[in-house]
Amino acid sequence: ADQKPDFVSGGVLKICTSGEFPPMEYYENPGDKDLVGFEIDVMDAIAKRWGAKAEYVVGDFKGLLPSLDSKRCDLVASGIMITPARLEKYDGIPYFGSHVVLVTAASDTETKVPADVSGKIMAIEAGTTYEKTVADLNAELEAAGKEPIQAQTYPSASGVIEQILVGRATATITQDTTAAYRMLQVPGRLAIPYTYEESENYGIYLRKSDSDRQMLKEAIEALQASGEMKAFLKKWNLPETSTDVSHDVN
Amino acid sequence: MFQLDLFLQAIFSAPLFKGALLTIGLSLCVMAVSLVLGMGLGSMAGSPRRSARWLATLYVWLFRGAPALLVLLFVWNGLPQISEIFRAGWFTPFFAAFLALSLIQIAYLAEILRSAFAAVGHGQREGAAALGMHRWQIFLVITMPQALRIAVPALMNEFISLLKTTSLATVISLKELMTVSQFAIATSFRFLEWYGAALVYYLVIVSVLTLAQNRIEYVLSRGYR
Amino acid sequence: MFQLDLFLQAIFSAPLFKGALLTIGLSLCVMAVSLVLGMGLGSMAGSPRRSARWLATLYVWLFRGAPALLVLLFVWNGLPQISEIFRAGWFTPFFAAFLALSLIQIAYLAEILRSAFAAVGHGQREGAAALGMHRWQIFLVITMPQALRIAVPALMNEFISLLKTTSLATVISLKELMTVSQFAIATSFRFLEWYGAALVYYLVIVSVLTLAQNRIEYVLSRGYR
Amino acid sequence: MNTQTAIQVAGVNKWYGAFQVLKGIDLTVNKGERIVICGPSGSGKSTLIRCMNRLEVHQEGSIIVNGVELTSQLKRIDRVRSDVGMVFQHFNLFPHLTVLENCTVAQRWVRKLAKKQAVEIAMTYLERVHIPEKADKYPGQLSGGQQQRVAIARALCMNPSIMLFDEPTSALDPEMVKEVLDTMISLAADGMTMVCVTHEMNFAREVASEVVFMDGGQIIERNTPDILFSAPTHERTKRFLGKLLH
Amino acid sequence: MNTQTAIQVAGVNKWYGAFQVLKGIDLTVNKGERIVICGPSGSGKSTLIRCMNRLEVHQEGSIIVNGVELTSQLKRIDRVRSDVGMVFQHFNLFPHLTVLENCTVAQRWVRKLAKKQAVEIAMTYLERVHIPEKADKYPGQLSGGQQQRVAIARALCMNPSIMLFDEPTSALDPEMVKEVLDTMISLAADGMTMVCVTHEMNFAREVASEVVFMDGGQIIERNTPDILFSAPTHERTKRFLGKLLH
Ligand SMILES: Nc1ncnc2c1ncn2[C@@H]1O[C@H](COP(=O)(O)OP(=O)(O)OP(=O)(O)O)[C@@H](O)[C@H]1O
Ligand SMILES: Nc1ncnc2c1ncn2[C@@H]1O[C@H](COP(=O)(O)OP(=O)(O)OP(=O)(O)O)[C@@H](O)[C@H]1O
Ligand SMILES: [Mg+2]
Ligand SMILES: [Mg+2]
16 A cells, blocks of 8 residues: 555544535535545545544634644645645645636537627526626627626625526536536536636645655545546546646646 | 724725615505505405415515525526526616515515505494595505504515625625625635624614614504604 | 326325425414413503503514514524624524414514403403402413303414414424425426425315314304304 | 396394394395484394494395495495495594594595595585584584584595484484584485484474384385374374383 | 592683693582583593593692592502492593403402402493393494493492492483483482583483583573473573474
């Protein structure tokens, strides 16, 4: 077997997660005991490599990283973004690149790029940066003398997708993970005609320790190499290039 | 901690003001329509015909029972799946919210009005009937003013509740008062200032309504002092 | 599209059931306390003392005006900053929600009861007073039963509204009926099944309440048929 | 049926639950007649008079008023009622309207009179019952006798051809009884048909063309006042009239 | 003040807004006296009698009942009221209680009697006014006269030492008037103090120790019935009594 970090003792690997980010990690039904999701599969596999069993500590998203300090858990995996600010206090390994995508109805053959939504309705989740994305696009459309997009905001991600299924909204902007998940749930009814350039990286955090970080990185790379990672991506309907990201920071 | 300038800025910001206008406009429309139809339903509930009573009871049961959120979602997401016409341009979020909230409000108002009508003694209706007045004349001139006197505070309760309930319409993308402040807080994290501003708006609206209520009660209770 | 087994599973799932229990429990506690205190406030509003009337009016204005969300947040996040005692273990989310919702409910019920008391004619109070009955005896035995007959439908309206309003307590981490179903939907995307299940719960609760209301109205209106 | 018949009550039975309040009532009132109904408390006088404009529904028998049979058809009933005035035992004034409004509301809505005209008619009758100065007061601000007078004025304002009075002088003092009596005599002279429940025997003697004595939901005896008062046939009537202290 | 004085009204003035309804009323009622108050409708009779147990508040003057002055102190007023019975002109029965409950509720709450005892007393009085069979009915199911009798029974159940009657026989037929009159005579014989507003002159003649004639908020004349009826001093009294048809 591989080398394993010190904290994997007693055959248990404790992982903090928020458990409410499908398809990365979530409960399939309320009251379920076990989490499921892409990231859960990945963490289970890593634990297995280290000859341990993954144990999930579910908590509020904002309190996840501090849980490392209090040693309530040893890893944080919760679709959490790798940012320089966080890396100052903790070690983190990016392993998943998420893109912003345009989602339309599968039957819609006209909408290819965001600008095609001009004059039509776009549903977006309230309080997200996508609102700004649409506002910028509208400025461009206006400059080009086209009709602006009519943005409707909804309080939840699921509410947004519902608008496309209802046939009211032409498109929405969301993360590819969310889109993948919803496409899994309503097969054949949604499509992703356009993927934005910029991406953000999700990763796994741990307490600062060069050796532990190294071992975690190796474990991830091993999964990638063995093809297990690809199998998980396929299982969760995620783009198969998602995990093709650099595992080093800066 | 509490920044007065931010608070004032919030109060006078265009989105909050627009949100307030939306809240007031929507509530007024819903209330106006519900009062008329609730009155109809309320007197149906006191009708001698069993089928009419039964229908009224069923309606009240269903729409007092169904949470506003679900009715809103049903109207906004469900109706377009039932018929083509609800996908047209006129079926705006405002109209959908108006429809959904009216359906509910009618049920609540009907209950209040039913009991207020019942509280007006038989003698009043008999007195008017003996003068040859028709049913709807009796209703309009004799029963209703006396019933309203009793019902106004409860009706105003429902109006004020409605003001608050419109905030649920955020699920169908309507940006009213409370939604606007919550969005503002999500980005700025200034709880106190934005919620404070929203509170000021609500209190001002409710003050106006309370004054109106006092006035109406005063006028309607002239014969009872 | 609609999957019956999922729907049944949702209905019989433990979290939804627990959520419903929470909703019912919280609403019952709030309603019980508010009825008693609302009655006090309602009769204060009809008191001959100007200061009492003024105080009652102020209370009603403030707590009908303030949105439930803000009162909840104030009680849960604000009170612990004001005094040490609200940081203790007994100050649970349930208790905070109970406190906040009661503060509001009292205002609404007081208004309803005030007008119901006023609707009972002077003659009744005079008749009882002339028999030597004390003020609170008159209130308890003569005025209240007659006022309740008029007020019950409006009171039940407020009770049912309260059931729905408890869902706001999600902001202070209480997982009641509607919150549970919304969480379930966020992950499972099964709108119809989960909202359907929640609707069934609400309708069952409201059915029970409606039956209770009918019964109470029947008993209280015995002398008026 | 004779066109001279104003009210024809035939074989009317009425029950409140199991309690039979009217038992086979037959009574014909011709146009211009003044019938006084008397009898002990609870004998069904109010019920009978209230059946005559269908404020109460009778279960058996027929009641025909001004040639129209009273059934559940609202149209017909409204037609009958607009020509039949009623003064209630409990007055049934509208507490939210002033005395003047009480007297004008039906004139305006039913007779469709102009406001000015309605007010003028109302004031005439209010003067006749001596309370023009209370026109702008509300019923709750009046004494019992004043309320009763408003009730009388309100009914007369509608200019009905038939008047039903249910103890119209019960709350009045002797002076006012005399006034109301005079008013009714002049109405009688104008040919108005009247049915009046009252225990003012002097009143019956002066105004009534016939007196009907009721007991236990039945009409025991019917005759001209002179004969009924001086020589009642039935034992029950004798006993009742014997209690008259006058 | 004499201990023999039951009610002493001295210099009482009362206004409704600008309208003065009582003008300098002075009236002393000794224990065991039966005072009849009569006068035209609207003269202030009901108002005066209602002031005597402070259902109305007088603005000037003093009213002393059973040695207790009526002020705004609730404790005192309750004490006075529990010993003063009242029959209202509009009955004021409790519509949500049965006839029996109407008669027992105050006995149970004020006199603190056991249920059985209260019911027994109530039934005694209901029998006396001839409606024991209506005990389980609600006031809304009674005829006007039956309601009035319940109101009388309800007041008597409290076993008061003073009774205030406001037109207690207005809705009654002659037979019942006689019954109620007999009841009151026997109460009078037991030494009960009574103040009674009525226009039953025979009643006044048989029961009253004194008759008070009111008009326009003033006491015009006060005397024994014999003298007042046969030889009234004032012009106004003469005119009023002259209208008596009897
Ligand atoms: N709603 C009702 N339910 C049951 N019984 C009733 C109802 N209304 C009246 N009654 C009964 O019917 C009988 C007749 O009542 P009605 O009012 O006609 O009497 P009345 O002759 O007018 O008496 P009074 O002279 O006292 O007014 C009474 O015994 C009364 O108790
Ligand atoms: N609440 C009130 N506001 C204004 N005026 C009132 C009010 N109550 C009574 N009045 C007036 O006071 C006067 C006296 O009323 P009261 O009831 O004492 O008369 P009453 O002598 O009992 O007459 P009745 O024989 O008709 O019952 C009446 O003119 C009446 O209009
Ligand atoms: Mg009667
Ligand atoms: Mg009076």
